[in-house]
Amino acid sequence: MEFEAVVGMEVHVEINSKSKVFCGCSGNFHAAPNTNVCPVCLGMPGVLPVLNVDMVNKSVAVGLALNCTISRWSKLDRKNYFYPDMAKNYQISQYDLPLCQNGWIDIEVDGQTKRIGITRAHIEEDTARNTHTIGGNQSGVDFNRSGLPLLEIVTEPDIRSAKEALAYLTALKQMLQYLDVSDCNMEEGSLRAEANISVRPVGQEKFGTKTEVKNVASFSGVHKAIEFEIARHIKLINSGGKVVQETRGWDADRGITVPQRLKESAHDYRYFPEPDLVPIVVDEAWEQRIRESLPELPAARRSRMGTQYGLSAYDANVITLSQDTANYYEQVVAAGADAKKAANWLMVELQSLLSAAKQDIRDCRVSPADLAALVGLIESGAINGKMGKDVIAEMFETGKATQDIVNEQGLSQITDTGEIEAIIRQVLADNPAQVEQFRSGKDKVFGFLVGQVMRATQGKANPALLNDLLRRELSRQEN
């Protein structure tokens, strides 16, 4: 029997608001434990939550970017359960009236575009973090994370493979980064993804029994976990077994999912409207204000830049992957660089330097103007491509301007015919055997001779000129 997978994703995104969602504490949870806390996010007696408007603005922006309907009227609810990481033993969330509903996002898999439905996106507060490693049998709770603003984004069960899930996460992350609402760092937990997975025979309408996979700390982990889980379901069914509806955790070390005994399993959350907060009312004017403030979104930018700069679909894709790279690229071109060459230098040389240094393009010391100058110098023949690589490495390292490096290191190419001719003559005189071989028809030796000349000039000879002059000298000596 042939099976198809049905996957839905739930993603929690930590929104980069300056303060927590219901109090004025800083949103920086990297601080020393329990330093970004106040009576509200500690759940002290008598405190009240006040909704952070910036969180609403950013959530609406995400909703609009995901083509959602923004609720004119939505509310917050209490989700009740006991756990030491819950300051109040209820979490303020949105139950039946989320802020954003019924949207979609397009993803690209193997060159095909596919639309993934977004069921909802809603506001909630993060929990604190429990640590069980304090000596002996003690546990600690760090409330710095308690009350951080979270947006939970839920898809329709439209995803059919691990590959699609990965493409969805990539597209979502790109979107969120374009909106500048989250740093989407899965390792640090500012983006957390859970997948609901089931399989069914191809052609069957009805969904199979689903399992929920949590505890994945990377994009590649999501891919592997879904792949594993799909295979596990199919194997189970094929061997006459049944999939049990349960929550499973991804064990990255062993590369398997394992059943999770969860704090909330089979819980009755007893949701009810949060009486301490008033409804969230986003009127048309408010929505319009945010719509107008949206940046150019990934798909639009991709297609515009493709056309405007004559980029291939692949190049446009890579360059617009992050807004910072796209901005950088456009600045390089604006500084006068040839669009195609700029794309190559950015995607190949600069990118490999950035990856090796694990650096963000935002922190790159090579300014767009310098990269443009470099592309210009190569185009004019002032330096060759190989030199260019050395120059960009130097610029990356020191942040010096292009021309300064070229001048300092005397990197300008030798374009003086007389100077090159003198060196050629010397090389030919020093290598009579090779000259003889060349004359007897061994063309390969030509390359050796070129290399010798290059070495003698420390690579500064203009390669085209060198070729020309060397052939001319060889034929001259023959006659």
Place this chain on the structure above:
Amino acid sequence: MTTPLYKKTAREIRDAVRSGAVTATAVTEAHLARIAEVDPKVDAFTQIWTDEALAQAAAVDAKVKQGVDPGPMAGVPVGVKELICTRTGKTTCASKILENFRSPYDATIIKKLDAAGAIFLGKVNMDEFAMGSSTERSTLKTTKNPWNLKCVPGGSSGGSAAAISADECAMAIGSDTGGSIRQPAALCGCVGIKPTYGRVSRYGLVAFASSLDQIGPLTKNVEDAALSLNTLCGRDPLDATSADLPVPDFTKALTGDVKGLRVGLPKEYFTEALNAEMREKVEAAVDVFRRGGAEIVPVSLPHTDYAIATYYIICTAEASANLARFDGVRYGYRHPGAKTVEEMYVLSKSEAFGPEVRRRIMLGTYVLSSGYYDAYYLKAQKVRRLIKKDFDDAFEQCDFVMGPTSPIPSFEFGAKTENPLEMYLADIYTISVNLATLPGISIPCGLTASGLPAGLQMIGRPFGEETLLRAAHCYEQTSGITLGEPPIA
């Protein structure tokens, strides 16, 4: 013979302190002495902050000396209900679970009163987490009714009412979720007002039922209630449910006449549930208004019968979540024998919450649980809207609704603790007001034959406190009724 300082009203004290005729220190000392004299019998105060109070008084006196305005509540000695968060002293909610709890912050109203020059004498008793109508549910002590020490002071703000009645302070902070200010005020013979929901910030009021709770003052007379509201009311950025409305000078509403006001008498409040003596007092009050030129209008609040059931579903549902935080993890009582997280929850809560609190948490958990939510909580919310609509309709015909505060006067200790339902009936006239988020005031309207106070309740339109104060003040001035001094015996 001059009136002792502890007998003076808040307004008299404020004026005297401001003018320099008397020092805040003298006022504070007089009240501390009064507490020392009578509180061993009344047991209203749970904490007495002698040093802190005298320091506050000294600060007020220093301002007066420097010619700086010491504030509209200058020198007024205040008792604070045990569930208002204060950096000073403890905030126990009269519960074992918070028996040693010290709040790291001051409630908004505490900050406001402090800025206005009020002096905090200490904290006063209440039913545990404000759940009760007699203050018998306190784990701290048993507060007595100054009019008869064998009788309850009402509740849950029983300590606040008893302290005012026994002249231990000039103003006491109470909180009212279903009548917890008005009912004890009625039973102890003082004035208590529950403002409109949203009038006073709830920040720092330990929540019982968030959609019903409201802080208010208990005072010796109506003018002091108006004066106190001037300081207590107003929008608070820390309370999203606080109303963004200007706060009038409530004392300006005290015109002394009720001419032209329409007084609505709901027929549902005058049934056989109402004690005959109480009915007589209320009817006499109606005559006072009629003589004063008010128009008496019969009105109907048809959903009154459903109020108690509706109230006990909504308040317990909210309480079940509000009280969940008392788990022994971050503060409060943690059972020493707990070996697991679950045991920590179960043992701590089972041991440190009293029976009434446990009952309400369980009831609230039940009405919210899946399969019962629609039948109970959702239905109760619908009925709540109908109850509110009853009042909206009544206010088409009248400017305020009047009736008894409590169906019965105070009762002896233990008389109603066995049967919780009977205790719940003590709030039959007051809880609708919270459900409808309206303002309500209780003022004394005489003594029963056995010498216990009776309370008259007036219920106003949303944010119609001025009308209530005007009517209550006029009644106070023209009815000729004065209770005199409680015997404290």
